């Protein structure tokens with residue numbers, strides 16, 4: 001490896017191309033999430049820095065000096081024309097001047113820690129630096145899962161460490177192989193703060209070696225979340241809404257969800273839908289959708305007898321204005337079945353609220369024609385595109401395998417993912433949903449459920465060199481009472497499909513789903529708990 005040895009007086013960029021750097025952030029003092037967002041914004045506002053990507057957020061046990069609060073960690077990819085020592089100066093300014101970090105002891109608590117991990121010059125070559133003030137690559141990065149895990153979301157899985165010449169992903173696997181609990185991380189999806197409670201959806205995804213196949217994949221090992229459907233539309237296909245417009249009746253139902261759901265879950269997600277998304281259903285006006293959702297959300301949030309921090313409110317809408325108004329009313333998640341395709345402003349609204357989660361779903365076409373778009377029989381690559389390469393946990397996916405359905409879905413979601421990031425949506429906000437029944441027929445739905453772990457471990461290199469991966473992004477599925485269940489169990493009445501739904505959600509958990517959207521919360525809650533015990537060892 002003819003690695004460039006960099007020092008100030010040698011390489012200054014003769015052309016206007018910028019260098020790239022990977023920074024690691026950590027905070028365990030004050031409002032960690034706010035501190036991190038402030039540090040990112042301070043980097044963004046610097047004219048000599050562009051923030052390209054930000055990883056998921058992770059919670060980790062303190063290393064070295066263990067008697068302190070849990071850390072919130074992640075990584076940032078920036079482009080910059082600052083040289084390493086100038087970049088270090090900027091990071092220190094952000095830490096000490098802006099975020100008032102006070103360094104008492106080494107490895108002790110801090111409002112923010114911003115470390116330069118790696119630095120690549122304009123020719124994309126790793127830069128090595130051994131200065132008294134700064135070592136690049138960071139001398140301790142290879143012992144830190146709280147650095148390598150978020151970093152492996154941002155860099156191609158085959159990127160090597162310039163000194164060990166080993167891929168970063170294999171260094172990370174080596175840390176996990178030691179089996180130290182303190183190396184395991186919790187992935188955090190931020191939610192709006194309520195009554196002073198900083199809330200997060202929390203997921204633990206671990207690398208698991210499969211004894212039978214000898215392959216390693218990422219699997220979930222944390223309790224699955226239950227998303228309870230609360231449709232306020234007269235034409236919901238499955239919970240025939242006799243009380244869709246009666247607020248008191250709806251609050252009674254929420255009370256029952258609260259009582260039943262919290263028996264076996266630490267929190268419940270209530271998915272409020274004011275406009276049916278059933279294929280070919282009539283799409284009511286936005287104002288009516290707002291009337292059916294905003295007052296209900298406000299009424300839920302006004303109940304002092306409920307522990308509000310345990311009630312996560314999701315709004316099932318593809319309209320940006322409904323998303324905006326319901327967030328203002330107290331919604332925590334935007335559940336958009338259209339993947340941002342029905343309303344061009346949706347991603348702008350999501351980007352304005354980095355504390356709100358967004359379900360990025362797969363569909364095709366629109367409500368009236370999606371049923372005709374369930375064609376997945378080829379690998380879906382543009383004809384003649386031989387450069388796009390797709391992988392499932394670093395194993396190259398040969399074309400023409402039985403995984404065409406899930407690969408097409410993963411690829412089409414990854415296109416929406418890239419667009420969302422361009423619109424400044426944060427990776428940490430996202431939950432993925434393959435969209436059961438949306439531009440999928442019954443057979444497709446079964447294949448999607450069987451291949452959920454491919455979606456979870458999907459990554460691709462596009463022909464123009466972009467790298468996308470879904471490492472650590474939770475998967476939501478909504479199979480409850482759907483037509484494919486009715487067809488297989490010969491049950492035309494949707495409201496009688498709950499027992500069969502219980503078996504489907506067990507399979508979904510078994511194949512890696514992290515959030516399950518259901519109608520019969522009282523019974524499905526138990527099925528989810530059993531599935532968590534069997535498949536996730538929870």
Ligand SMILES: Nc1nc2ncc(COP(=O)(O)O)nc2c(=O)[nH]1
Pocket residue numbers: 025026027060061062063064065071073107108113115146
């Ligand atoms: N979990 C966790 N533990 C830690 N321990 C020490 C330091 C100090 O790191 P430094 O050597 O870069 O100052 N940072 C962290 C951290 O960010 N996360």
Ligand SMILES: Nc1nc2ncc(COP(=O)(O)O)nc2c(=O)[nH]1
Pocket residue numbers: 229231236237238273277278316335336337359361433435436476477478479480517
């Ligand atoms: N994220 C997500 N949201 C959804 N919203 C509505 C429906 C249609 O079912 P319903 O009429 O029972 O709400 N299905 C989904 C789904 O599968 N995933």
